[in-house]
Amino acid sequence: MQKPFSLKSYKDPNPDLVDKLVQRPGMTADHLDSVIDEVFQEVRKNGDDALLQYTERFDGIRLTNLNLGDEEKYGAIQKLSAPLKSAIDHAYENIRTFHQTQILEEKKIETDPGVMCWREARAIEKVGLYIPGGSAPLFSTVLMLGVPAQIAGCEQVILCTPPGRDGSIHPAILFAAEKCGIRNCYKLGGAQAIAAMVYGTTTIPAVYKIFGPGNQYVTAAKIRAQTLGVAIDLPAGPSEVLVYADQSARTSFIASDLLAQAEHGPDSQVVLVTTQNDLVETVSREINNQLKALPRANIAAAALQHAYACIFESKEEAFQFINQYAPEHLILSSDKSASLIPLIRNAGSVFIGNWTPESAGDYASGTNHTLPTSAFARASGGVSLDSFVKKITFQEISKKGLQRLGPTIIELAKNEELMAHAQSVQIRMNNL
């Protein structure tokens, strides 16, 4: 950047402006439809052959096998540095500890005398994890998806990730997968990986639910998978942070949090909300200071071009905006968080106080980093143990219970003009 960066800011934006400010870039574009059509048709028709051809075209490597042998796997894992191994171990333990709190027993209940109702959780049997490739290996995402799958007890967990140009998978991905008990890792990326997990091929088994982030092709493919009856975790748009800062905030910390989000990609969403008039200028200055030292300064600078700040008179107005925005990550740079938490209606994950950077949740505090973007936090939470199980309802009615409940069912069924429904109760009552 030639001239110093200065964060755009809006003071007390009116509702029309707020409506515009909370908009996010679209998650998919119509022009991807025909690409996705083609990839899905090809994979369905030609299976592994199609996968090997796409991998050659997009990843620049002609593989003979999408599978990773044990020798290759354990050889790679051996090369991993001890500090990285122990950091992954530490993150794994925290993620495991937190997700285990999500195992909850529901009690059976007698809704009417003789009418027992309850739910039981069952692991989703077959799940597929997609891990993006590229320059940086997202081994942290392996933990975020692999740990809850392991706790849930999913029977078949597979992992697809694009190979490097040398045909290898980064050892940290393999080590994280190994810790999570994932036996099958495939060298396969892009929309073709999603199509393979939908239809199944000789090598890649079809799954019931697909998890994991990816580029716009992967996202479009996951949305397609959903229309074909395969569940997905969340539609993933560009990553977002919204920092709320009051007078107790530290500007250098805030700047570092905004930059951490900005370095993800030019489309990263970076927002500062504050009750302090003078904060925007000091944060801008800090961003300039810190930006220079970053290897991904160009990416961060591009994202900061569409970043902005909003200044509100009160915390109540600030949180009205925040809830309408519904950020993926919400940082509370405040020493008064106890009064703020009840104001939060919509957010993916919340980072409380000056000593809780978003990176903590990205990697190692224990919470999940697969979170709702693009305002989807208005309707949905992030990935959790719940994402890997489904709950089946059960009911068991005794003769006495049916005697009591039967007339109600018959009255309701008759009024919905479903006489066979009424009859299935009547015929039992006649036999009591």
Place this chain on the structure above:
Amino acid sequence: MQKPFSLKSYKDPNPDLVDKLVQRPGMTADHLDSVIDEVFQEVRKNGDDALLQYTERFDGIRLTNLNLGDEEKYGAIQKLSAPLKSAIDHAYENIRTFHQTQILEEKKIETDPGVMCWREARAIEKVGLYIPGGSAPLFSTVLMLGVPAQIAGCEQVILCTPPGRDGSIHPAILFAAEKCGIRNCYKLGGAQAIAAMVYGTTTIPAVYKIFGPGNQYVTAAKIRAQTLGVAIDLPAGPSEVLVYADQSARTSFIASDLLAQAEHGPDSQVVLVTTQNDLVETVSREINNQLKALPRANIAAAALQHAYACIFESKEEAFQFINQYAPEHLILSSDKSASLIPLIRNAGSVFIGNWTPESAGDYASGTNHTLPTSAFARASGGVSLDSFVKKITFQEISKKGLQRLGPTIIELAKNEELMAHAQSVQIRMNNL
């Protein structure tokens, strides 16, 4: 039907045949895409005008107002019969009792010394319930969606249902809505109702999540809504029952359960799985006996044309089939259910023993009747209290906690080549 009905049956079907048998009809068809395109564009552009025009075209009534006035509402409710009111009251209480067991508190956990993590549930603020119209008013679905929305505490709950040719809404729908505290009921059906809840119009507010069943247009519109960032409950295909019967089953009960499912529509999915060779014939005979008396005999007979039975040697083989099928409703016509429940991996709702007809869960046992169809039970449960809340994760790290966790986060971030992430921790550690 001219000649007596006989249920098709397959003994020990091989895997290829099983793959075919578990197929369901597609939920949407490509030819609906252009209709949905048009409706969504029109509603987005012309708002209420478009809604009034579609209502005239499809529901045969020219309304001046989509809104229902208090006078009209309470006038209608007054006309409702006392027995129906009290049956709705009874069902409401049971549904409420069961869904209240789904309120579960998760505990805060210290994943590392000084690192607190937890989740908090928040109600989805704006939800829209779609209730199909037609000859029979589905007031039971109002309860199934309205009760959990009420328990969750959703701030704005709206209901859309198509008006009759006289412009009215069935009083039972209004009474059920009133019990669930739903203040805004709109006379609006079809894909246009879904589009209105996505975009919002002068009369209809936009919502964050849309619930409820409907015809193929409504389903296609809900799938479209999802791609536009509005959450949906479940994609709804034709309704299904699978009855598992052993030697303790009563053939007349089984026949009545199969017919209850068959009367929903010609596309209803009706399957019998049994370990008893002779059961299929006796059940077929019973179906013939009971069918004659049904007002919807033609619909049921049409559905029975593609119904079938599978006979297996053992209960283990039977449940392998059942889990692959993943039925919406699973009836266990058996007095040995305790040994069967652990075999169930995939099902929406389970009805145990000879005195628990599916109709009980359709109306009044307390469990939810909005359930996964089309094998979606492999990956997803039915609607519950969980469907109306989202869980936000929180983390709060003390200085001591960051001191311990910081080096791990920095190691992981550096290896993912995200230096600004590492920096946001380092800058805090420098200030400890």
